[in-house]
Amino acid sequence: MDSNQTLPQIDLPRDMIHLGIGQPSNHLLPIKELEKAAAHCLSKENSFFLAYGEERGNANFRQTLAKFLTGQYPNRVDPEQLLITNGNSQALDFICTLFTKPGDTVLVEEPSYFLALRIFADRKLNLVSIPVDDNGLVTDVLRKKLETLKPSFLYTIPTYHNPASVTLPLKRRENLVEICAQNDLLVVADEVYHFLNYSDDPPPPMGNWTGTCPLISLGSFSKILAPGLRLGWMHTNVGLIKKMTKSGLIDSGGGFNPFTSEIVNSFICLGFLKVHIKHLKTVYGQRIKVFCDQLRMHLPKQAKFKIPKGGYFIWVKLPDNMDTKSLRQEARKHNVDFHQGSLFSHNKELKNYLRLAFALYDEDVLAEGARRLGKVILENLS
Numbered sequence: 479m480d481s482n483q484t485l486p487q488i489d490l491p492r493d494m495i496h497l498g499i500g501q502p503s504n505h506l507l508p509i510k511e512l513e514k515a516a517a518h519c520l521s522k523e524n525s526f527f528l529a530y531g532e533e534r535g536n537a538n539f540r541q542t543l544a545k546f547l548t549g550q551y552p553n554r555v556d557p558e559q560l561l562i563t564n565g566n567s568q569a570l571d572f573i574c575t576l577f578t579k580p581g582d583t584v585l586v587e588e589p590s591y592f593l594a595l596r597i598f599a600d601r602k603l604n605l606v607s608i609p610v611d612d613n614g615l616v617t618d619v620l621r622k623k624l625e626t627l628k629p630s631f632l633y634t635i636p637t638y639h640n641p642a643s644v645t646l647p648l649k650r651r652e653n654l655v656e657i658c659a660q661n662d663l664l665v666v667a668d669e670v671y672h673f674l675n676y677s678d679d680p681p682p683p684m685g686n687w688t689g690t691c692p693l694i695s696l697g698s699f700s701k702i703l704a705p706g707l708r709l710g711w712m713h714t715n716v717g718l719i720k721k722m723t724k725s726g727l728i729d730s731g732g733g734f735n736p737f738t739s740e741i742v743n744s745f746i747c748l749g750f751l752k753v754h755i756k757h758l759k760t761v762y763g764q765r766i767k768v769f770c771d772q773l774r775m776h777l778p779k780q781a782k783f784k785i786p787k788g789g790y791f792i793w794v795k796l797p798d799n800m801d802t803k804s805l806r807q808e809a810r811k812h813n814v815d816f817h818q819g820s821l822f823s824h825n826k827e828l829k830n831y832l833r834l835a836f837a838l839y840d841e842d843v844l845a846e847g848a849r850r851l852g853k854v855i856l857e858n859l860s
């Protein structure tokens with residue numbers, strides 16, 4: 479089986495099934511619709527989107543995006559509350575530029591998105607972690623930490639967490655907002671998976687509370703359309719938007735990504751986005767079912783995991799004495815790979831966890847990956 483035939487340009491050995499990679503298969507990228515959207519956009523007489531962009535981002539697109547988000551969220555989103563970005567990675571780096579200096583403390587979750595940890599490390603920030611349980615960030619621990627710390631911000635992934643797949647329930651969201659309002663703590667909520675639910679609707683996005691505490695909600699088209707577009711948004715209050723648009727970067731280059739914004743504006747206006755998200759939910763929902771069934775069948779009973787309700791990931795806990803970094807060496811010999819748990823801990827803990835993703839491969843490859851993984855874990859149990 480050539481398991482790499484549907485892959486984007488990822489350099490993997492032939493026949494390797496890399497269950498760690500969190501990005502969509504090539505055939506889930508809607509090239510035909512994007513072609514139509516680009517033609518629609520380029521047929522316009524006014525080509526303002528090829529000039530330097532407006533500071534907050536392409537105004538047409540902010541209008542359309544605000545309308546789209548208003549249709550999906552419980553509360554109205556105003557175009558004035560949006561700042562267009564090159565995706566959440568760039569948004570995080572931009573937030574570090576504006577709100578931190580090297581040595582500042584930033585609160586992160588344990589576990590957290592490993593590449594966000596890398597961005598914060600590049601900025602030489604002092605990371606302090608708050609645990610995540612089955613209901614997301616443990617807000618009681620946050621409250622306690624804030625008795626002695628004055629962090630620059632808190633970074634959280636509230637919905638369909640990467641890697642833990644957990645979701646912060648409404649009550650804890652309200653708690654979090656209350657704590658951050660009391661302590662004047664900026665919350666950076668990475669909501670990249672918010673639209674990818676496979677059963678019930680998630681609680682309201684953290685963007686709902688931009689008026690109640692200092693909060694920036696980050697959204698991205700990487701998981702709901704195509705990561706190569708490098709397009710996302712910040713949703714926050716008008717005061718913070720004003721502050722951010724005063725940056726030298728925006729002053730020099732204009733708002734981020736005006737041309738791609740106009741193409742995605744057409745994509746949404748032509749009705750493609752809603753249809754595409756619906757399609758993704760059907761495909762991923764089906765993949766989860768098959769993959770989880772196969773994992774249950776092939777993984778030894780000591781491997782514990784929960785069926786994700788959304789997002790991209792399955793977070794597997796192995797017995798305490800196992801180290802998934804060395805397990806990975808063995809796994810690669812069997813043509814299967816994953817991401818080891820320690821990547822997701824800024825202290826390099828969580829050694830007995832591993833992250834699996836189901837966005838990249840079709841069901842048959844996922845099933846074969848589960849079989850190979852089960853064999854490797856079984857052989858390495860002591």
Ligand SMILES: Cc1ncc(COP(=O)(O)O)c(C=O)c1O
Pocket residue numbers: 500564565566567568591635640668670697698699700705709710
């Ligand atoms: C939690 C989280 N944030 C951000 C990103 C990257 O987002 P973007 O492609 O918008 O930079 C990812 C991608 O895996 C992610 O899982």
